[in-house]
Amino acid sequence: MARLTFLDWPVLRQLRGADPTGRGTAVTSATTRGMIPRTATADGVADSVCPYCAVGCGQRVFHKDGKVIQIEGNPDSPVSRGRLCPKGAASQQLANSYLRQTTVRYRRPFATEWEDLELETAMDMIADRFIASRRKYWEDEDEHGRPLKRTMGIASLGGATIDNEENYLIKKFFTAAGAIQVENQARI
Known part of the structure; x- marks a missing residue:
């Protein structure tokens, strides 16, 4: 990283440059100028709906290498017109949380531990219980x-x-x- 000189100080850059009010290039560092939005490097974008409440705000889900990297409001949504509440804006954390369960968990009656089940097994258990309850x-x-x-x-x-x-x-x-x-x- 290059060492800053006296002439690189932001106030001096502002006064001697084309930005005397300090609202543009004078106040941005080389690091800031080199940054690009993470959505620019996304492999793709998918339209979705926020999972939190009954409003149904539209979301644009940006993904890269099979992982969600950004979620934004969808401006084409007639419901939210590109806006998300704080909870909807943070829904990327829901998708990427290390606490997120990605397997079917089951705790047998009177057991103290959870166990993983195959999805097919769990669906069969639900169907069997549904039919038995209906009959009973x-x-x-x-x-x-x-x-x-x-x-x-x-x-x-x-x-x-x-x-x-x-x-x-x-x-x-x-x-x-x-x-x-x-x-x-x-x-x-």
Whole structure:
């Protein structure tokens, strides 16, 4: 690194240069002038939606070498018009946190330790329990013989960041399964 001389002091650069007000090149160092935004080196960008609340702000997710390097508001989003709240702006930390769980974790009844499961195994366990609960708590008719065709053993609480089509499919699925307790975080 080159050694600074007396003439390199910012005040002197400002007074003898083309920036007497000190609002441009006079106040920037060589290091600052050499910096480029990290989005310029990204391999690509993907449009996404913020995962935190029901607003659904648009995000632009910049990635490089399979890792998220920057998340910004999407100016093309009619919801947020390129703006993100502090939580949404920090969502890169959610994607890159060393604390983030990337495997299915399961703790057996009365166990004290968690274990990793294969995704297929976990999905089979959920499906088996869903079907068993539906069978166990199925109500075909009430005490007066009126048809009910419902189960009180299954409920759904959906997240607010899924889109209308996903919510529609979830509602159709749970209704077809006989569940009547279908809720969503956005409504609660």
